Amino acid sequence: MNRISIDPITRLEGHGKIDIFLNEDGEVANAYLQVPELRGFERFCVGRQAEDMPNITDRICGVCPEAHHMASTKALDALFHVDPPPAAKKLRELFYSIFFATDHTTHFYALAGPDFVLGPDSPAMERNILGVIKKVGMDVAGKVLKMRHDGHHLIKMIGGRPVHPNWGLPGGVSRGITEEQRLEIEKLGREAVDFARFSLQLFNDIVLANKGYVDLITGGIYTHQTYNMGTVDQNNHVNFYDGMIRVVGPDGKEHAKYHPKDYADYVAERVEPWSYLKFPYLKKVGWKGFVDGVDSGVYKATPLSRLNAADGMATPLAQEEYERMYATLGGKPVHHTLATHWARLVELLYATEHWVELATDPEITSPNFRVLPTEKPDEGVGEVEAPRGTLTHHYWSDERGILTKVNLIVGTTNNNAAINMSVKKAAQGLIHKGTVVKEGLLNTIEMAFRAYDPCMACATHTLPGQMPLEVTLRTPDGEVIDSFQQHLD
Amino acid sequence: MRTLVIGLGNPILRDDSVGLRVVREVAAAIGEVDGLDLAEDYHGGLRLMESMIGYDRAVIIDAIQSGAPPGSLIRLGVDDRPTQRSASTHDVNLPTALALGRQAGANLPPTDQISILAVEADDVLSFGETLTPEVESAVPLATQAVLQMLGLEKECA
Numbered sequence: 001m002n003r004i005s006i007d008p009i010t011r012l013e014g015h016g017k018i019d020i021f022l023n024e025d026g027e028v029a030n031a032y033l034q035v036p037e038l039r040g041f042e043r044f045c046v047g048r049q050a051e052d053m054p055n056i057t058d059r060i061c062g063v064c065p066e067a068h069h070m071a072s073t074k075a076l077d078a079l080f081h082v083d084p085p086p087a088a089k090k091l092r093e094l095f096y097s098i099f100f101a102t103d104h105t106t107h108f109y110a111l112a113g114p115d116f117v118l119g120p121d122s123p124a125m126e127r128n129i130l131g132v133i134k135k136v137g138m139d140v141a142g143k144v145l146k147m148r149h150d151g152h153h154l155i156k157m158i159g160g161r162p163v164h165p166n167w168g169l170p171g172g173v174s175r176g177i178t179e180e181q182r183l184e185i186e187k188l189g190r191e192a193v194d195f196a197r198f199s200l201q202l203f204n205d206i207v208l209a210n211k212g213y214v215d216l217i218t219g220g221i222y223t224h225q226t227y228n229m230g231t232v233d234q235n236n237h238v239n240f241y242d243g244m245i246r247v248v249g250p251d252g253k254e255h256a257k258y259h260p261k262d263y264a265d266y267v268a269e270r271v272e273p274w275s276y277l278k279f280p281y282l283k284k285v286g287w288k289g290f291v292d293g294v295d296s297g298v299y300k301a302t303p304l305s306r307l308n309a310a311d312g313m314a315t316p317l318a319q320e321e322y323e324r325m326y327a328t329l330g331g332k333p334v335h336h337t338l339a340t341h342w343a344r345l346v347e348l349l350y351a352t353e354h355w356v357e358l359a360t361d362p363e364i365t366s367p368n369f370r371v372l373p374t375e376k377p378d379e380g381v382g383e384v385e386a387p388r389g390t391l392t393h394h395y396w397s398d399e400r401g402i403l404t405k406v407n408l409i410v411g412t413t414n415n416n417a418a419i420n421m422s423v424k425k426a427a428q429g430l431i432h433k434g435t436v437v438k439e440g441l442l443n444t445i446e447m448a449f450r451a452y453d454p455c456m457a458c459a460t461h462t463l464p465g466q467m468p469l470e471v472t473l474r475t476p477d478g479e480v481i482d483s484f485q486q487h488l489d
Numbered sequence: 490m491r492t493l494v495i496g497l498g499n500p501i502l503r504d505d506s507v508g509l510r511v512v513r514e515v516a517a518a519i520g521e522v523d524g525l526d527l528a529e530d531y532h533g534g535l536r537l538m539e540s541m542i543g544y545d546r547a548v549i550i551d552a553i554q555s556g557a558p559p560g561s562l563i564r565l566g567v568d569d570r571p572t573q574r575s576a577s578t579h580d581v582n583l584p585t586a587l588a589l590g591r592q593a594g595a596n597l598p599p600t601d602q603i604s605i606l607a608v609e610a611d612d613v614l615s616f617g618e619t620l621t622p623e624v625e626s627a628v629p630l631a632t633q634a635v636l637q638m639l640g641l642e643k644e645c646a
Contacts, residue, residue: 038502038614038615038616039614039615039616040615040616040617041616043616044501044616044617056501059499059500059501059502059531065531106535110535128585129585129589130585130588130589130592133589133592138592141589141592141593142593142594145539145589145590145593145595148535148539149539152539
């Protein structure tokens with residue numbers, strides 16, 4: 001079997017590598033995204049105090065530590081059988097909305113923007129955030145950096161320190177906010193709403209006004225008819241912090257709605273010999289391989305999935321954009337992977353609107369932000385929507401709260417099967433009879449998985465040696481017949 | 490002249506944490522020095538650029554995987570090796586981030602005032618709070634190298 005290897009994937013955190021296997025006719029037989037395994041996490045955790053977990057798990061990943069911190073804190077609520085007071089829940093959700101807005105901003109402008117604003121065929125050296133700013137205007141750089149700065153500043157103010165907060169406790173949080181802080185959070189929140197609306201306008205003007213890009217979004221190579229998962233509130237509206245898990249089928253009909261603690265009844269994990277990654281699938285549908293359709297248990301948990309799995313958004317401006325997106329793309333559900341970028345901007349608007357709602361809630365400055373646990377700990381599940389998908393932490397402990405077992409299903413993991421399917425489909429649409437692979441072509445394949453904003457081997461950030469884009473062609477026996485390198489430095 | 494010394498790494502991912510260890514050793518060796526800030530962080534790219542705003546000079550200490558023997562010290566400038574896989578950037582490499590910051594009017598150290606001290610790592614894929622032996626034994630040398638870069642090296646140290 002011939003093999004084309006794309007290594008590394010630029011602009012994807014962590015180390016990833018795509019292997020594309022060609023058949024004897026030079027057509028794509030299979031495509032796999034492979035990542036190195038981080039070892040020994042459970043062993044690292046077992047034997048420690050459960051209360052340490054929010055400050056350990058948030059170090060798994062430098063991209064979404066706040067998501068791990070929050071899922072872990074909620075798992076502790078469950079483990080210690082304690083229900084946080086309303087003010088604590090609102091403070092957590094406020095913190096989490098600010099984090100979401102900051103994270104989605106970075107993804108759109110730094111990762112997605114270059115693909116859309118400049119196009120997949122633009123030269124590699126220009127296809128970055130600088131190229132985006134050159135095209136859309138210098139003032140955007142300042143807006144993006146201000147949004148990031150405000151978000152990081154408030155996360156530090158509320159969470160106690162930058163990046164890795166030390167805030168969440170079973171039954172609540174370690175401190176509240178003052179009226180003075182609330183005023184600042186509200187002011188910056190209103191500015192964030194303006195920024196989110198500006199971002200959607202930008203998407204409208206640059207992407208939606210360009211027929212070529214709309215065709216790319218709605219084109220078959222980036223489309224999968226799978227199940228979709230997301231967390232919903234009591235009105236079946238999207239919620240990032242809390243609610244029920246709702247799964248809808250490829251036809252948009254509800255397949256399941258369950259409490260996050262029951263995840264193991266609905267989701268099973270498949271192991272494949274070629275990957276360290278696990279491939280979760282819907283248990284009641286079953287594993288049928290890396291295929292689309294109502295009979296395949298493959299599901300997605302992405303911004304687009306959350307919108308597909310919900311009936312709407314809980315805030316007015318985001319609801320308008322939600323309706324506009326579905327009207328433009330032909331109704332619900334939308335299966336075009338690249339529409340995930342649009343969905344991410346709708347979520348950005350919701351996050352900023354909800355930020356303001358919570359910052360103006362009369363209860364948000366209440367000093368009643370913690371209930372002390374009194375029950376013996378045993379087992380608990382905590383779940384939030386991470387920017388990259390549903391995030392589940394499950395802990396078991398002895399009666400002293402010493403951990404005996406840990407299980408995590410991280411956001412990206414939900415999408416492992418779908419990511420591989422997208423890469424394969426994109427490759428099949430673009431590689432025929434062993435066509436010499438050009439860089440624009442490779443980037444188009446990369447766009448397929450970049451839409452998922454995947455976070456592989458989250459923690460590793462070690463400096464690389466060189467960063468060539470490497471393509472290796474192999475004979476059926478695996479011998480190298482040719483190799484191309486595209487240096488990006 | 491304001492100087493930032495920043496160690497990058499994940500504290501629970503074995504050799505990935507070496508930058509953090511070295512910064513702590515530097516802090517222990519020199520204590521408080523006017524105009525010098527020591528920091529630990531996790532990120533390259535945009536976040537690293539943002540943390541350098543307001544400084545005239547920066548020294549970055551990080552783990553590297555270049556194929557050299559574990560524990561080797563490698564001194565780099567910003568443009569020597571693009572940090573594209575760097576630091577869960579989830580965004581951009583450092584030269585791009587610096588260019589973006591400058592475009593936005595941020596007050597950043599000039600490129601020739603940003604130095605990177607990289608320590609060759611062995612294991613960056615296992616969770617754990619200890620360094621591998623070769624990397625552990627490089628910590629004093631790396632600390633000394635940072636002090637030298639700052640012009641603060643001690644006699645006979």
